[in-house]
Amino acid sequence: MKRKTLDIIVGAGLVILAGLLLVAGLVLTSNANFAKNYVKDQLSQQQISFKTADTLTPEEKESACLVKYAGQQLTTGKQAECYANEFIGLHLKSIGGGKTYAQLGDVQTELKTKIAAAQKANPDDPAIADLQKQLTASNTDRETVFKGESLRGMLLTSYGFSEFGTKAEQASLVAYLAAGLLFILGAAGLLHAARTPNSKGFAVPEQAKELVDA
Structure with a gap:
C-alpha cells in the first residue's frame, strides 16, 4: 500500500471519528442544559428560600452550606442537597425523638394496643387519658x-437529576477535546497525503531486505 493511500485512509478515519465525537458532545451538552434548566424551573416553583444568616440557630450555623446559601432562593441541585440534608434532616431529628415515619408507626401501634388493653381492664382508668x-x-x-x-x-x-446533568457536561467537554485532537491529527494526515507524490511508497529497511533475499 502506498504511503499516500494510507495517509488518506487514516486521516479521513480520524476526521470522521472527530465528527462523531463532536455530535456526541453536542448531545451531551443538550442533555446537560436540559437537566440544569429543568431542575432550576422545578425548584424555583417551590419558592423555597434559605433562612437569613441572622436567623440561623447555633446548630444550623454549624452547617457550612446553610451559612453559604443563607438568604438565597433554592434553585440548584447543590442547594437542594443542602436544604434536604442540613436543614430538613436536622429538624426531623428533633421530632418524635428522631424516629422515622416507619418507627413512629410502631409507636402508634404500641400505644393503641395499650389503650385497648387499659379500656378492656378498666374503662375509667385515668392512665387512658394520658x-x-x-x-x-x-x-x-x-x-x-x-x-x-x-x-x-x-x-x-432533584439533586440527583442535576448531578446527571453535571456528569453529562463533563463528558461533553472530554468529547470536544478528543474531537479537536483527532481532527487536528486527521487534517495533518490528509495534508501530508496531499504533499506526498503518488509514486512514493514505504521504505523497506535494509535488514528486512536481507531477510527477504535469504
Whole structure:
C-alpha cells in the first residue's frame, strides 16, 4: 500500500471519528442544559428560600452550606442537597425523638394496643387519658415527619437529576477535546497525503531486505 493511500485512509478515519465525537458532545451538552434548566424551573416553583444568616440557630450555623446559601432562593441541585440534608434532616431529628415515619408507626401501634388493653381492664382508668394524649402527639409527629421526609426525598431527587446533568457536561467537554485532537491529527494526515507524490511508497529497511533475499 502506498504511503499516500494510507495517509488518506487514516486521516479521513480520524476526521470522521472527530465528527462523531463532536455530535456526541453536542448531545451531551443538550442533555446537560436540559437537566440544569429543568431542575432550576422545578425548584424555583417551590419558592423555597434559605433562612437569613441572622436567623440561623447555633446548630444550623454549624452547617457550612446553610451559612453559604443563607438568604438565597433554592434553585440548584447543590442547594437542594443542602436544604434536604442540613436543614430538613436536622429538624426531623428533633421530632418524635428522631424516629422515622416507619418507627413512629410502631409507636402508634404500641400505644393503641395499650389503650385497648387499659379500656378492656378498666374503662375509667385515668392512665387512658394520658395514653390518648401520647397517641395524639405521636400522630402529629408522624404526619410532620411524613411531610418532611417527602419534601426531603423530592429535593434529593432533584439533586440527583442535576448531578446527571453535571456528569453529562463533563463528558461533553472530554468529547470536544478528543474531537479537536483527532481532527487536528486527521487534517495533518490528509495534508501530508496531499504533499506526498503518488509514486512514493514505504521504505523497506535494509535488514528486512536481507531477510527477504535469504
